[in-house]
Amino acid sequence: MEKKIFNPQVQENDIPSKIVAGLERISEVFKVLLWEKAKIVGLSPIQIQILIFIAYHKQEFCNVSHLAKEFNVTKPTVSDAVRILNKKEMIRKDFSSSDSRRYSIRLSDLGKKIVSETEDFADPLRNQIKNVKQADLESLYATLSTLIYQLNQNGILTVQRTCYGCKFFDKVGNKSYCNLLEKELFTADIRLDCLEFEEKTTAKN
Ligand code: SF4
Structure with a gap:
């Protein structure tokens, strides 16, 4: 029989359920920390995630299709985020690939600066984990x-x-x-x- 993980009484006698409930709590930590940064720099959480991802991954991953898969959102959601980042001059679209309809995304100098101001968003979590x-x-x-x-x-x-x-x-x-x-x-x-x-x-x- 399937466990009702989020029923606290079920959790009492079931460690896997406790762990899943714990992971759910930790997923909230990411949301909170990302929103704190988002408010400071005036971007949305997904826009920050896209900038940080682009900073550290190869060009073949820095396109709308891959970013949608990477962050489990729709392509229109990524396209919207990219449009705003482009308007704010934090990214550049690179159309140099053989398929002229497709572009990859590169960071502008301003984008790099925003990455340096936001990429530590998960440090509070790491600071706790490193004590283990x-x-x-x-x-x-x-x-x-x-x-x-x-x-x-x-x-x-x-x-x-x-x-x-x-x-x-x-x-x-x-x-x-x-x-x-x-x-x-x-x-x-x-x-x-x-x-x-x-x-x-x-x-x-
Ligand atoms: S096995 Fe693959 S993923 Fe792992 S270190 Fe080697 S190249 Fe990287």
């Missing part, structure tokens, strides 16, 4: 990274770039290995958003 013991951190990270990959494989999370879904990832016995970096990957080495990630052909994304 190293062994517990690694265990939490192992659970989180696996969960993210599994949710992607189940079709719930659209985008993931963990080692587990990467074509360079290999399992040799119990050991994880990156064929690109040519090294064994311990728990702390598993990447969550690897710049060299290339999707495994059998993986669903």
